[in-house]
Amino acid sequence: xxxxxxxxxxxxxxxxxxxxxxxxxxxxxxxxxxxxxxxxxxxxxxxxxxxxxxxxxxxxxxxxxxxxxxxxxxxxxxxxxxxxxxxxxxxxxxxxxxxxxxxxxxxxxxxxxxxxxxxxxxxxxxxxxxxxxxxxxxxxxxxxxxxxxxxxxxxxxxxxxxxxxxxxxxxxxxxxxxxxxxxxxxxxxxxxxxxxxxxxxxxxxxxxxxxxxxxxxxxxxxxxxxxxxxxxxxxxxxxxxxxxxxxxxxxxxxxxxxxxxxxxxxxxxxxxxxxxxxxxxxxxxxxxxxxxxxxxxxxxxxxxxxxxxxxxxxxxxxxxxxx
Amino acid sequence: xxxxxxxxxxxxxxxxxxxxxxxxxxxxxxxxxxxxxxxxxxxxxxxxxxxxxxxxxxxxxxxxxxxxxxxxxxxxxxxxxxxxxxxxxxxxxxxxxxxxxxxxxxxxxxxxxxxxxxxxxxxxx
Numbered sequence: 539x540x541x542x543x544x545x546x547x548x549x550x551x552x553x554x555x556x557x558x559x560x561x562x563x564x565x566x567x568x569x570x571x572x573x574x575x576x577x578x579x580x581x582x583x584x585x586x587x588x589x590x591x592x593x594x595x596x597x598x599x600x601x602x603x604x605x606x607x608x609x610x611x612x613x614x615x616x617x618x619x620x621x622x623x624x625x626x627x628x629x630x631x632x633x634x635x636x637x638x639x640x641x642x643x644x645x646x647x648x649x650x651x652x653x654x655x656x657x658x659x660x661x662x663x664x665x666x667x668x669x670x671x672x673x674x675x676x677x678x679x680x681x682x683x684x685x686x687x688x689x690x691x692x693x694x695x696x697x698x699x700x701x702x703x704x705x706x707x708x709x710x711x712x713x714x715x716x717x718x719x720x721x722x723x724x725x726x727x728x729x730x731x732x733x734x735x736x737x738x739x740x741x742x743x744x745x746x747x748x749x750x751x752x753x754x755x756x757x758x759x760x761x762x763x764x765x766x767x768x769x770x771x772x773x774x775x776x777x778x779x780x781x782x783x784x785x786x787x788x789x790x791x792x793x794x795x796x797x798x799x800x801x802x803x804x805x806x807x808x809x810x811x812x813x814x815x816x817x818x819x820x821x822x823x824x825x826x827x828x829x830x831x832x833x834x835x836x837x838x839x840x841x842x843x844x845x846x847x848x849x850x851x852x853x854x855x856x857x858x859x860x861x
Numbered sequence: 862x863x864x865x866x867x868x869x870x871x872x873x874x875x876x877x878x879x880x881x882x883x884x885x886x887x888x889x890x891x892x893x894x895x896x897x898x899x900x901x902x903x904x905x906x907x908x909x910x911x912x913x914x915x916x917x918x919x920x921x922x923x924x925x926x927x928x929x930x931x932x933x934x935x936x937x938x939x940x941x942x943x944x945x946x947x948x949x950x951x952x953x954x955x956x957x958x959x960x961x962x963x964x965x966x967x968x969x970x971x972x973x974x975x976x977x978x979x980x981x982x983x984x985x986x
Contacts, residue, residue: 682885686881692875692970693878693971693972694969695971698971698973699971699972702972
């Protein structure tokens with residue numbers, strides 16, 4: 539660098555000697571001034587690479603980096619996918635082995651240990667081995683429960699039998715409670731008898747009766763008043779309507795609601811039961827009920843309600859066959 | 862070696878249920894199924910079961926006829942037979958004992974109770 543600057547310095551000094559700066563402020567050049575000038579000249583004389591070449595090279599490098607990054611990302615994705623597929627395959631294989639082992643209840647300890655080792659040998663993480671085992675156990679138990687429920691008429695004591703099954707599958711009470719809704723959903727789906735629209739102002743009655751009806755295999759939609767029921771009825775198309783006789787002032791009464799539905803060609807023969815208090819009976823006697831319509835006096839036993847509902851459903855079938 | 866239990870029962874649901882319960886019992890049992898008394902007599906000779914569960918009301922040949930045949934045959938006379946029936950009257954119980962049944966088990970069944978009963982006779986062997 540110094541060597542390269544030497545001829546430039548000489549040239550600057552020679553030119554100064556020949557043509558000293560003129561003017562009142564002219565003075566012999568100081569070292570700082572000289573250095574500044576030399577640096578300026580040196581920059582002008584330094585060998586330069588065209589800007590466009592550097593940009594092109596930078597661009598090329600950028601492209602290569604990008605390509606490499608993409609290739610690496612692609613490879614990572616493929617590897618991840620392969621691992622996922624491999625893990626999925628391993629889990630499926632493990633699950634199939636578990637299902638065979640758990641089909642008839644909890645396997646013995648040594649079989650359980652063998653299965654656990656198998657899962658780990660397949661490269662399945664320990665927590666996944668545990669989760670899949672639990673899932674299979676509960677699935678198999680759930681299937682067994684469904685089989686027993688389907689044959690409950692042949693069983694003397696259903697709850698004792700279900701308790702026995704829980705032991706057979708080593709399902710703890712906590713696990714049972716956690717999965718209860720799933721079991722019940724499955725059972726209800728299997729036993730679904732139809733949808734009931736339950737119209738009651740009293741929430742307690744609504745909840746209690748609703749639960750009992752659900753346990754009988756019905757899907758229950760509740761409404762707090764006839765007006766509320768009219769908003770819902772088109773959407774749910776109930777197979778049966780169960781309605782209180784009296785509602786707070788400002789609402790339609792049960793009888794009025796029945797009359798409104800009679801005027802609706804879609805629901806005019808939907809089986810309908812009024813839930814009456816003792817004081818409501820006089821009102822009922824004066825109104826004429828059709829065979830598909832009935833009443834039950836509160837408080838009522840769920841079996842009595844079931845019997846009354848069956849009568850109305852029978853009348854509805856007769857009505858259908860007469861069309 | 863697994864012990865053989867013969868179930869003679871015409872109702873498919875009942876057969877399934879007994880099979881369901883036995884399979885989950887973890888007892889080393891091979892269940893042989895017959896749909897009537899005639900088949901039961903034939904299969905009892907063929908498989909020499911350790912125990913027979915016999916429904917008393919069946920088509921073709923009922924249990925009331927099949928059990929005396931089994932008891933009269935040298936090959937099958939010692940096999941304990943449990944009368945598996947919906948009849949619960951005292952005279953029915955007495956009658957099943959008369960024809961040679963060791964127990965009278967009234968349906969509908971209770972899995973644990975049934976398993977205890979089966980175990981009782983299999984352990985006697």
